[in-house]
Amino acid sequence: EAGVAQSPRYKIIEKRQSVAFWCNPISGHATLYWYQQILGQGPKLLIQFQNNGVVDDSQLPKDRFSAERLKGVDSTLKIQPAKLEDSAVYLCASSLIQGAVYEQYFGPGTRLTVT
């Protein structure tokens, strides 16, 4: 079974530029999550999708961050314009909707450096 795929793996941009990350979840997983992990901290949920719909985006800085999940499969996370404090690893995860466990499977992450 293929895991969660993310691209790019690394990105370096200057502040005020824009950037986009892509995630392809495990086949059949209806729920998709984007987390931000700042160096030395645990991941923090930015947004959760269930199929096409947003379940939780309470910690997403909506003035600069946006995300979409087209056709309930792939997802993109965009930052525009980027700030220095956005430097972090952006992790995508997915989980099955059925069952009572909701175990999440994580991709390798995208390391963003904003200079």
Add this chain to the structure above:
Amino acid sequence: KQEVTQIPAALSVPEGENLVLNCSFTDSAIYNLQWFRQDPGKGLTSLLLIQSSQREQTSGRLNASLDKSSGRSTLYIAASQPGDSATYLCAVRRQGAQKLVFGQGTRLTINP
């Protein structure tokens, strides 16, 4: 608001020792708790998941316990090996929710 704390932030032990990593959470109304491993530059690998009705889970040399009433979980690693060096994260899932709330992690180094 659920807060998850892991102590210590870093731990260095010689190879072969048994060790315990600690995780505490402020809201005991959890659905389950998960322990992850994160290698440098990599994503998270799930190690163990404990449902709120369970007291412990075991996988190989790893044993995780859960005391929901006191808001604590421990991850026990037996006969540590240099390959166990990584950051270990615990995360809790609140009842009625799917998202995970993470601790800040414990960076473990096993010295040969």
